[in-house]
Amino acid sequence: MRETWQHDDLLNAAVEAVARLRVDGARVHCLTxxxxxxxxxxxxxxAGATPSMTMAREEIRDFASRADAVLINLGTLDPDRMAAMEIAARLCHETPKPFLLDPVMCHLSPLRRDFAIRLLQYAPSVMRSNAEEAEAVSTAIAGLPAGMGIPCQVITGSVDRILHDGREWQVANGHHWLSRITAAGCAEGALMAALASVAENLPAASLAALLWVNVAAENAAGTARGPGSFQAALLDCIHDLEPAELMKRAKLNEKL
Amino acid sequence: MRETWQHDDLLNAAVEAVARLRVDGARVHCLTxxxxxxxxxxxxxxAGATPSMTMAREEIRDFASRADAVLINLGTLDPDRMAAMEIAARLCHETPKPFLLDPVMCHLSPLRRDFAIRLLQYAPSVMRSNAEEAEAVSTAIAGLPAGMGIPCQVITGSVDRILHDGREWQVANGHHWLSRITAAGCAEGALMAALASVAENLPAASLAALLWVNVAAENAAGTARGPGSFQAALLDCIHDLEPAELMKRAKLNEKL
Amino acid sequence: MRETWQHDDLLNAAVEAVARLRVDGARVHCLTxxxxxxxxxxxxxxAGATPSMTMAREEIRDFASRADAVLINLGTLDPDRMAAMEIAARLCHETPKPFLLDPVMCHLSPLRRDFAIRLLQYAPSVMRSNAEEAEAVSTAIAGLPAGMGIPCQVITGSVDRILHDGREWQVANGHHWLSRITAAGCAEGALMAALASVAENLPAASLAALLWVNVAAENAAGTARGPGSFQAALLDCIHDLEPAELMKRAKLNEKL
Structure with missing residues (x-):
């Protein structure tokens, strides 16, 4: 693993995606x-995107079909949510339209793990998870048809990893207060979905979201007095962050 | 359309409603x-009101019957919510008790549009919507019985409009950051419901809520550094705003 | 009632529980x-604890069984929530594992009151309620089997009361802005559940949560400009509060 931070084509494409989202916006339907x-x-x-959040199976087609991207986050799962999620995933697969799968806590619940695997048949653009969740999915799909692959996988941790087409990039930005507020990771997944609809490619969308949230978190920690004010400051810094600053601040590394 | 801002009886009644809510409070049951x-x-x-928020059809009568006003907001609609909403709307109609209908995104979903129209038979005191939602409802009810009218309609936008009994008032207060935080409009509808229970008339209640939220937003924008701190500052300014300041700051106009 | 504030064994045990939670953490599954x-x-x-929040009956065992404590809060009740809550309560009773019952607004709804009483058969470690809710439960269970008692009861108000084994302690800390933000009491219940998993005894856990939230609220009110900034400051102050400061600031009294 080389220890130099690389400012390469991927970083350029990520910064370009951030700039484009801020100008053009994107509609993201969030099943979260x-x-x-x-x-x-x-x-x-x-960030400049437009969310919608309805969950009922009766309406999910109306909302997902007009969105630019869809987030499917398995937190607080229940049978109604599952039905809507499968409809949305199928719609994204058929359109096609980018969708991001976040299999929250699937290592703790066989129901979630099996449902995450079920959704893989609709080929999510990106799966975003922590290492334990990724492991639970990987272990369970060993032996299943190869076509159930994921184009791009993001594994979050103290260093975030982007895996795509046999390559791996690592991102070392962030602040420990991100783990002291709820929903930061879930919201990062939604932003990743938004960016997938405007980015040149999926690793660039993934990197763009990781940098945007984590560099904003570094900035927010400079003014916050604790996790409560950090939460508000994070939104302020997401709003203010200039694409050019991401270019300078990125701690990006390709694992070779 | 005259371009002078009018400080007339309606404005006095609106400011009086704000003052009364701050002193007397009001219980608002929110189906949102x-x-x-x-x-x-x-x-x-x-603002000095007391919310309750439960949604189950088994309990909705117990909560709606003791509230001073009810909010019915169609966001994240599902069959269970619809059942509770219809029970609450009927209860308000029979009591009678003010209720506000906010047909969120009904222009995007036939289910919502049809349900909004179904609720019109219970004569909501105020319907609050944006122009697209208002258009979707108006188009659909053309040809339906005339008794399905709405006593007072608020159409929000860069300039908000209040329509009542053949007259129209326009309110030009506000700040663009209101559109960069979620739920500001939904919460404004809840406040409008609260004010409908203490105001002299429905246009005064509508105006009072529009002024309270939008002047507070102007104040909040003066101290906020972005949408995150704006959200907290908005609540601070809602809490602090003096009725007399609303009188001075109102950008109110009657369209003639 | 003696008017001197006591710094006794109970206070020492409460402060010790706060210190332990900050170091060791605790997993709390919240049905809220x-x-x-x-x-x-x-x-x-x-506060240093780790929440999980899923509600579906299909998953509740997976999550409750690995938690250190469980919160059962009856707000926004519905049949699905009730099913999950009963599974979780039974699991806690059989394990055994601390669980806290917060019978929110049970004085307004016979459904909730009866369900709260039904959950008493699983012997919640602590019941936390206001005086009206406590009264509704007490009145209803008069004449029922004595075994349905509650080891520890917290009755919140301008002065909070802890009732246990024939004794009563009173805590006079707090700030009126706590009643101007939503969910402060509900969150205090969750913290009480967390502390019940690390404290020496249940009155100490109860006292620890009351002091932590209420002294933090006093601190937060010193910097906040209104209820919006107070909400963020409260979280900052919860995070920062040193156990030793609780010892000095506690307004604790035993009713004799």
Whole structure:
């Protein structure tokens, strides 16, 4: 693994995606957990995207079909949410339209793990998870048809990893207060979905969201007095962050 | 259209309603979307009102019957919510008790549009919507019985409009950051419902809510650094705003 | 009633519980109302605890069984929530594992009151309620089997009361802005559940949560400009509060 931070084509494409989202916007339909809904909507609005959040199977087609991207986050899962999620995933697959799968806590619940795997048949553009969730999915799909792959996978942690087409990039930005507020990761997934609709490619969309949230978090920590004021400052900094600053601040590394 | 701002009887009645709510309070039962629940409750509390928010059809009578006003907001609609909303709307109609209908995104979903129209038979005191939602309802009810009218309609936009009994007033207060936080409009509808229970008439209640939220937003924008701090500052300013300041700051116009 | 504030064994045990939670953490599974979910999660995170919040009966065993404590809060009740709550309560009773019952607004709804009483058969570690809710439960269970008692009861108000084993302590800390933000009481219940998993005894856990939230509120009110900034400052102060400061600031009294 080389220890130099690379400012390469991927970084350029990520910064370009951020700039484009701020100018053009994007509609993101979020099928997400009830804890994260409000913060996710606020983060998308701060970034220049437009959220919708309805969950009923009766309406999901009307909303998902007009969105530019869809988020499917398995937190606070229940049978009604599952039905809507499968309709939305199928719609994205058929359109096609980018959708991001966040299999929240699927390592703790066989129901979620199996449902996450079920959604893989609709080929999510990006799966975003932590290492334990990624492991739970990987272990379970061993032996399943190869076509169930994921074009791009983001594994979050103290260093975030982007895996795509045999390559891996690592991003070391962030602040520990991100883990002291709820829904930061869930909202990052929604932003990643938004960026997938405007970025040149999926690793660039993934990198753009990781940098935007994590560099904003570094900035927010400079003014916040604790996790409560950090939450508000994070939205302020998401709103203010200039694409050019991301270019300078990125701690990006390709694992070779 | 005259371009002078009018400080007339309507404005006096609106300011009087704000003063009364701050002193006497009001209980508002909110049947609202899951994204907006917490911010709506916080805005009502900041204004001096008391929210309740339960949604189950088994309990809706117990809560709606003791409220002074009811909000029915169609965001994140589902069959269970619809059942509770119809029970509450009928109860308000029979009591009678003010209720406000906010047909969120009904222009995007036939289910919502048809349900909004169904609720019109219970004669909501105020319908609050944006222009697209108002258009969707108006188009659909053309040819339906005339008795399905709405006593007072508020159409929000860069300039907000109040329509009542053949007259129209326009309100030009506000700040663009209101559109960069989620639930500001939904919470404004809840406040309008609260004010409908203490105001002299429905246009005064509508104006009072528009002024309270939008002048507070102008004040909040003066101290906020972005949409995150704006959200907190908005609640602070809702709490602090003196009725007399509304009188001075109102950009109110009657369209003639 | 003696008017001197006592710094006794109970206070030492409460402060010890706060210190332990900050170091060791605790997993709390929260079955709570949809209005309070995000703030509750944020308050637990600020205190050093780890929340989970899923509600579906299909998953509740997976999540409750790995938690250190469970919160059952009856706000926004519905049949699905009730099913999950009963599964979780039984699991806690059989394990055994601390669980806290918060019978929100049970004095307004026979459904809630009866369900609260039904849950008493699983012997909640602590019941936390206001005086009206406590009265509704007490009146209804008169004549029922004595075994349905509650080991520890907290009755909140301008002075909070802790009742246990024939004794009563009173806590006079707090700030009136706590009643101008939503979910502060609900989140305090979640923190009480967390502390019940690390405290020496239940009155100490109860006292620890009351002091932590109420002294933090006193601190937050010193910097906040209104209920919006107070909400953020409260989380900051929950995060910052040193156990030693609780010892000095506690307004604790035993009723004799």
């Amino acid at each position: 957990n009830s804890v994260a809904q409000a913060f996710t909507a606020n983060l998308l609005l701060a | 979307n899951s994204v907006a629940q917490a911010f709506t409750a916080n805005l009502l509390l900041a | 109302n949809s209005v309070a979910q995000a703030f509750t999660a944020n308050l637990l995170l600020a």
